[in-house]
Amino acid sequence: DAKTTQPNSMESNEEEPVHLPCNHSTISGTDYIHWYRQLPSQGPEYVIHGLTSNVNNRMASLAIAEDRKSSTLILHRATLRDAAVYYCILRLNYGGSQGNLIFGKGTKLSVKP
Amino acid sequence: DTGVSQNPRHKITKRGQNVTFRCDPISEHNRLYWYRQTLGQGPEFLTYFQNEAQLEKSRLLSDRFSAERPKGSFSTLEIQRTEQGDSAMYLCASSQGVSNTEAFFGQGTRLTVV
Numbered sequence: 001d002a003k004t005t006q007p008n009s010m011e012s013n014e015e016e017p018v019h020l021p022c023n024h025s026t027i028s029g030t031d032y033i034h035w036y037r038q039l040p041s042q043g044p045e046y047v048i049h050g051l052t053s054n055v056n057n058r059m060a061s062l063a064i065a066e067d068r069k070s071s072t073l074i075l076h077r078a079t080l081r082d083a084a085v086y087y088c089i090l091r092l093n094y095g096g097s098q099g100n101l102i103f104g105k106g107t108k109l110s111v112k113p
Numbered sequence: 114d115t116g117v118s119q120n121p122r123h124k125i126t127k128r129g130q131n132v133t134f135r136c137d138p139i140s141e142h143n144r145l146y147w148y149r150q151t152l153g154q155g156p157e158f159l160t161y162f163q164n165e166a167q168l169e170k171s172r173l174l175s176d177r178f179s180a181e182r183p184k185g186s187f188s189t190l191e192i193q194r195t196e197q198g199d200s201a202m203y204l205c206a207s208s209q210g211v212s213n214t215e216a217f218f219g220q221g222t223r224l225t226v227v
Contacts, residue, residue, distance in 0.1 A: 032212045043117075043204050043218030044156065051213075087155060091212045097169060099144060099211035103155035 004088045009108045012078045020073040020107055022088030027068050030093035034101065035062065035073045037084040044087065044103075047073065083111045117219035119205050125225045126195055133191045134222045138207030145188050146216065147180055148204040149173065156204055162188060195226045 005023040012018040024033065034049040048055055048062045050071075055062040061074040075082055087106040092098050118137040126132050138145050143164050148156035159178070160170045164185035174180075177195075182188040192199055202223050208216040 030212075034215075036216075043206075043220050045218065046215035049213070049215065085155075093212040099208070100158060100161060100169065101146065101206070101216055102158055103148075105155050 004090060004104050006086075006088055006104065006107045008105065009110065011110045011112065012075075012082075014080060014111055014113050015077050018075040018078045018082070018109065018111075020075075020086050020088075020109065021070065022072070023070045024088070024090055025069045027090055028092075029068075032091045032093065033062065033064060033068075033071050034089045034091050035060070036087045036089065036101075036103075037082075038087070038106070039081075039084045047086070049091070078109075078111045080111050080113060083109055085109070117205055117207055117217050119203075119219035119222050121222055122220065123223045123225075125227060128197060128226055129194055131191065131193045132195060132224065133189050134203055134205075134224075136188045136190070136205030136207075136219060138187070138205070139209075139217055142207035142209045142217075143185070144208045144211070144216075145182055146206040146208075147188070147190050148206065150202045150204060150221070151200075159190075192224075195224075197226045200224055200226045 035047040036044040038044045048060050050062045063072045085106040085108050087103050120135045146161040147159040150156045158171050160180050162182040177193045180190045202221040204221045206216045206218045208214050
């Protein structure tokens with residue numbers, strides 16, 4: 001399984017930017033980097049994904065290192081509703097597990113008012 | 114379309130009983146995934162379907178677990194002879210395409226085995 005490494009927890013203040021790091025040194029050239037988050041008592045929710053270039057959407061930005069061995073999810077202004085567990089996942093593009101989403105333990109983000 | 118729907122939302126069963134969960138994916142999504150999640154852990158992959166074909170099963174999926182997706186539409190996950198260790202949240206997700214698309218998750222079915 002493609003592995004990712006994330007800090008167990010992070011804290012942020014409301015309305016400040018948050019940078020959530022992820023290491024994926026074993027990534028292959030065609031694996032997509034996906035981020036999901038899970039609010040308490042809910043199913044995971046898609047946040048963003050990318051391959052090589054940085055990506056922006058209404059929820060967040062994804063900064064991908066040039067060698068693709070790490071990425072950073074950026075929440076530009078954290079709100080209390082952003083408190084969740086954030087998962088960085090490699091979605092394989094080839095092989096028997098193509099397209100599968102393998103979750104790690106994620107980063108629990110706390111947001112302080 | 115209201116997203117991925119899972120039923121029931123909660124299920125309490127006695128040890129040794131069989132239970133069946135249902136997942137209705139988003140229309141026309143060809144991929145359907147089942148996960149299990151226990152408290153404080155990330156979702157653990159169980160199995161997935163490409164249309165009606167079950168393409169991969171996790172080692173976690175013991176012989177007591179079986180999943181089907183007849184006609185590539187809804188899916189069922191059955192657990193036979195439930196054990197207390199089966200108590201968990203069972204999540205279903207669907208996506209259209211493979212790696213370059215987002216997956217949509219249901220709210221899950223919480224199983225409690227007493």
